[in-house]
Amino acid sequence: MFAVLSAARKPFVKLFALMSLVWLAACEPVSLSGPASGGGNLKAGDAVKVALLLPRGSAIQGDSLVSDSLENAARLAVADLQGVKIDLRVYATAGDAGRAQTAAKQAVADGAQVIIGPLRAESANAAAVAVAPSGVNVLAFSNNTTIAGGNLFLLGSTFNNSADRLTAYAKRNGKDRILVVHDEEVGGQLGKAAITQSIARTGATLAGTIGYERSQQGVTTAVQRIKAAAAAGNANAIFLTSTSDAALPFYAQMLPEVGISNANTQFIGLSRWDIPAQTLQLPGLQGGWFSLPDPAKAGQFSARYTGAYGSQPHPLAALAYDGIAAVGALASSGRRNALSASSLTQGAGFQGANGIFRLRPDGTNERGLAIAQIQDRKVVIIDAAPSSFSGAGF
Numbered sequence: 001m002f003a004v005l006s007a008a009r010k011p012f013v014k015l016f017a018l019m020s021l022v023w024l025a026a027c028e029p030v031s032l033s034g035p036a037s038g039g040g041n042l043k044a045g046d047a048v049k050v051a052l053l054l055p056r057g058s059a060i061q062g063d064s065l066v067s068d069s070l071e072n073a074a075r076l077a078v079a080d081l082q083g084v085k086i087d088l089r090v091y092a093t094a095g096d097a098g099r100a101q102t103a104a105k106q107a108v109a110d111g112a113q114v115i116i117g118p119l120r121a122e123s124a125n126a127a128a129v130a131v132a133p134s135g136v137n138v139l140a141f142s143n144n145t146t147i148a149g150g151n152l153f154l155l156g157s158t159f160n161n162s163a164d165r166l167t168a169y170a171k172r173n174g175k176d177r178i179l180v181v182h183d184e185e186v187g188g189q190l191g192k193a194a195i196t197q198s199i200a201r202t203g204a205t206l207a208g209t210i211g212y213e214r215s216q217q218g219v220t221t222a223v224q225r226i227k228a229a230a231a232a233g234n235a236n237a238i239f240l241t242s243t244s245d246a247a248l249p250f251y252a253q254m255l256p257e258v259g260i261s262n263a264n265t266q267f268i269g270l271s272r273w274d275i276p277a278q279t280l281q282l283p284g285l286q287g288g289w290f291s292l293p294d295p296a297k298a299g300q301f302s303a304r305y306t307g308a309y310g311s312q313p314h315p316l317a318a319l320a321y322d323g324i325a326a327v328g329a330l331a332s333s334g335r336r337n338a339l340s341a342s343s344l345t346q347g348a349g350f351q352g353a354n355g356i357f358r359l360r361p362d363g364t365n366e367r368g369l370a371i372a373q374i375q376d377r378k379v380v381i382i383d384a385a386p387s388s389f390s391g392a393g394f
Contacts, residue, residue, distance in 0.1 A: 041336040047085035048331045051107030053117035058095030069314035077324035084328045093118050097126040104130045114339050116323035121147050128152035139323045148363030155319040159194035162291045165369045166268050167198035175266045179207040179235040183214040191241030191270050207233030219247045223254045237266040244279040252284030262287030280377045291369040294355030294385035301353035322352035355385050
């Protein structure tokens with residue numbers, strides 16, 4: 001966070017709290033012998049035993065709220081399944097990796113055939129390692145790709161999801177010389193890596209990269225370097241990794257002041273620019289692009305959740321729904337190995353609360369995202385989310 005934030009910018013702090021729920025420093029991923037085959041064969045007519053690991057009991061502010069919302073969403077998904085019985089059992093991890101490891105082992109001892117959760121990267125890694133010898137797969141809520149692989153699959157939308165979708169769209173629309181602006185902390189470095197990899201995959205041109213210290217002074221001194229790099233690389237797009245709680249409002253103000261704006265250089269955001277809603281009011285971001293889940297699907301899920309529980313779902317709640325939806329879809333096939341790694345990573349993917357998604361053999365995921373533009377301080381969809389994993393973008 002910046003040492004100094006004006007009163008007008010304090011609301012942006014809320015987004016940082018949300019992102020911190022999944023992007024925490026992870027322990028080094030443990031190399032496993034291979035993907036788990038699944039926690040026991042499924043039998044026709046039997047309920048699928050699913051363990052849900054939540055950070056309930058944690059001292060971290062907000063963990064109680066997110067735990068309740070994740071559990072509510074999971075139970076909503078169970079109720080929506082047709083022809084599949086789910087025996088859902090909830091285990092508290094208190095947001096601690098050691099407790100997550102213990103909970104995962106207990107869940108397997110109780111007969112769990114698949115684990116959904118935990119929330120944070122370190123806990124997810126610990127849980128997956130603990131149950132790998134039992135052949136149980138873990139579908140974690142994290143989006144930290146450094147822990148993915150083996151029997152650990154990520155449900156959280158990753159930087160790669162957004163970078164791939166936005167870079168491909170930019171390339172198709174002539175914004176093919178992209179300058180990447182990122183902070184030097186872990187999240188910024190991972191965001192930079194995701195974007196540069198996407199640029200290489202799509203055949204766009206990397207017009208340069210500018211890193212900056214995550215402080216007001218760091219941002220201020222970076223502005224002239226960004227201007228010089230954009231000119232030297234003949235950039236027609238600038239991809240910003242920053243979130244609304246950090247440098248984004250400053251760049252939205254200062255870049256246009258030095259002659260760089262959406263009128264001559266397309267601004268693209270790796271993060272959601274509609275959360276919090278105040279971001280949409282920033283003059284410098286008018287015309288900017290970012291990605292987001294399928295608005296129609298997300299709206300339907302939100303309405304279903306509110307109707308059932310009388311409150312809005314936490315932004316991460318949809319991940320729990322997706323985990324149950326995937327398990328239910330696979331179990332309905334009637335295959336004994338429906339929860340194996342090969343089944344979980346089927347190419348067709350699944351229909352989730354926020355649209356289509358699929359799990360990849362490397363433990364990461366791919367999600368169908370829409371491209372949005374800020375127009376007159378409102379979100380306008382300029383390229384709809386795909387409805388299947390075929391055609392453009394996949």
